[in-house]
Amino acid sequence: xxxxxxxxxxxxxxxxxxxxxxxxxxxxxxxxxxxxxxxxxxxxxxxxxxxxxxxxxxxxxxxxxxxxxxxxxxxxxxxxxxxxxxxxxxxxxxxxxxxxxxxxxxxxxxxxxxxxxxxxxxxxxxxxxxxxxxxxx
Amino acid sequence: xxxxxxxxxxxxxxxxxxxxxxxxxxxxxxxxxxxxxxxxxxxxxxxxxxxxxxxxxxxxxxxxxxxxxxxxxxxxxxxxxxxxxxxxxxxxxxxxxxxxxxxxxxxxxxxxxxxxxxxxxxxxxxxxxxxxxxxxxxxxxxxxxxxxxxxxxxxxxxxxxxxxxxxxxxxxxxxxxxxxxxxxxxxxxxxxxxxxxxxxxxxxxxxxxxxxxxxxxxxxxxxxxxxxxxxxxxxxxxxxxxxxxxxxxxxxxxxxxxxxxxxxxxxxxxxxxxxxxxxxxxxxxxxxxxxxxxxxxxxxxxxxxxxxxxxxxxxxxxxxxxxxxxxxxxxxxxxxxxxxxxxxxxxxxxxxxxxxxxxxxxxxxxxxxxxxxxxxxxxxxxxxxxxxxxxxxxxxxxxxxxxxxxxxxxxxxxxxxxxxxxxxxxxx
Numbered sequence: 001x002x003x004x005x006x007x008x009x010x011x012x013x014x015x016x017x018x019x020x021x022x023x024x025x026x027x028x029x030x031x032x033x034x035x036x037x038x039x040x041x042x043x044x045x046x047x048x049x050x051x052x053x054x055x056x057x058x059x060x061x062x063x064x065x066x067x068x069x070x071x072x073x074x075x076x077x078x079x080x081x082x083x084x085x086x087x088x089x090x091x092x093x094x095x096x097x098x099x100x101x102x103x104x105x106x107x108x109x110x111x112x113x114x115x116x117x118x119x120x121x122x123x124x125x126x127x128x129x130x131x132x133x134x135x136x137x
Numbered sequence: 138x139x140x141x142x143x144x145x146x147x148x149x150x151x152x153x154x155x156x157x158x159x160x161x162x163x164x165x166x167x168x169x170x171x172x173x174x175x176x177x178x179x180x181x182x183x184x185x186x187x188x189x190x191x192x193x194x195x196x197x198x199x200x201x202x203x204x205x206x207x208x209x210x211x212x213x214x215x216x217x218x219x220x221x222x223x224x225x226x227x228x229x230x231x232x233x234x235x236x237x238x239x240x241x242x243x244x245x246x247x248x249x250x251x252x253x254x255x256x257x258x259x260x261x262x263x264x265x266x267x268x269x270x271x272x273x274x275x276x277x278x279x280x281x282x283x284x285x286x287x288x289x290x291x292x293x294x295x296x297x298x299x300x301x302x303x304x305x306x307x308x309x310x311x312x313x314x315x316x317x318x319x320x321x322x323x324x325x326x327x328x329x330x331x332x333x334x335x336x337x338x339x340x341x342x343x344x345x346x347x348x349x350x351x352x353x354x355x356x357x358x359x360x361x362x363x364x365x366x367x368x369x370x371x372x373x374x375x376x377x378x379x380x381x382x383x384x385x386x387x388x389x390x391x392x393x394x395x396x397x398x399x400x401x402x403x404x405x406x407x408x409x410x411x412x413x414x415x416x417x418x419x420x421x422x423x424x425x426x427x428x429x430x431x432x433x434x435x436x437x438x439x440x441x442x443x444x445x446x447x448x449x450x451x452x453x454x455x456x457x458x459x460x461x462x463x464x465x466x467x468x469x470x471x472x473x474x475x476x477x478x479x480x481x482x483x484x485x486x487x488x489x490x491x492x493x494x495x496x497x498x499x500x501x502x503x504x505x506x507x508x509x510x511x512x513x514x515x516x517x518x519x520x521x522x523x524x525x526x527x528x529x530x531x532x533x534x535x536x537x538x539x540x541x542x543x544x545x546x547x548x549x550x551x552x553x554x555x556x557x558x559x560x561x562x563x564x565x
Contacts (some may be wrong), residue, residue, distance in 0.1 A: 031296070036297065036367070037296075037369070042294065046294070057277060057281075058285065059281065060285045061284070064285060064296065064299055067296060067299070068296040068299070088215060102273070107274070109272075120269040123269055123270070123271055124268075124271060125260075127272050128263070133256075133260055
């Protein structure tokens, strides 16, 4: 009794769930598929390839990269190399989407008032009619 | 103190497997029905396609019923002949180990389907709803969609959801294209394809059976478009590299330690109760060329992927649909079990089920409901037969024949009944 009271620094001996094991919060698998997905070494090469190919005007590939390696995005400490590529893919995707949607919305909402004559030439359904794309040749 | 895990019931293993294959089939059918109803509401512009399925006879509404029937029969015969030829070419190429060429062709045909056919259907929708989208946005989005789709279908290790989604989309696009054929041709074509599937898979000279036997004897996978449901993992799956293509490694082990695999079967059976079918134990004893039954577990790795249904091989069939732009797309038909115990359903099955339901949607929603139930029932029967016979089975015949039967009965009998009841305010 004396011994326990003399040292108030001793933490609560009752092993309550306050003791956090670092391994319990970090996942084992870097992909969203878990054990059905890739191992860590393959994941790094896949993440790198997706990131590089995304520069070919493929923001959807960046989005797929982020979706596929979602655990790596959340837990940066567990998968440092994958996190590096996935974060850049996420940044690229948001940037591209912001730019692209701003253009698309300007075009759609602005319409003829903003663009004038050019709008009719650029809009898709007129273009399709002109070229005859929906003829099901 | 660990909690005792809840004993898994048959609903959670077998039911889960079935749900995971019925859900994408239903989604594909729903999407095709939606497309058909939305795009053909203005039926003044009847879009007719000139394809290989209408090469013998183009249907006009002024012909008599008998003429239409004979014309449709000729069309279907031509189509089935072309498909048979192309499937034999596929078997030959597979025999000569031109796997790279086949995979490249598969990627190319997926690109054509997603890019061109997807683009055309998107254009239809844009024109119908007058969406103010400009060509740059449209092209970039379409390009993205098509390229990521090709990658998803091509690469074996992509996110499962993305691959499954894209396979369903490809099935939907091809099925919508098929619904543009004339009516009689579509129905006779469906029945003809069901009979062809039956013959090609079950006859010893059938091309699909040859393909499956080749694939088994060489221990390779057939390079084609197949939908693979996510395998059901049991509760205690722990670390250890789980592979979706388990059978390739284990095939070497299987011949050596049959006893080892038996042991794990028994342990698995004891662990998860009797929810697994008992065929597992018997089937792993024999290793015939056609029946390849494994329990879908990797004994030395501690990973547990359950296989409530037995493992079979998918059968393959090449669909040949022609339009001016696309070549042939390699789709797979037939049902089987994948290497990790998941159910594999060929994309051709998705397509023809959706064509049937789409055609039914062109008449009325009553026929849609009836045909949907018939097809799902037929799929259930096929899965039961799969578990019973432990062989590669054609998934088309039962469902298509039931579906056509229900369509005819609904149009002849049910419609009159329902309409009369509604008019007299008895029901509905």
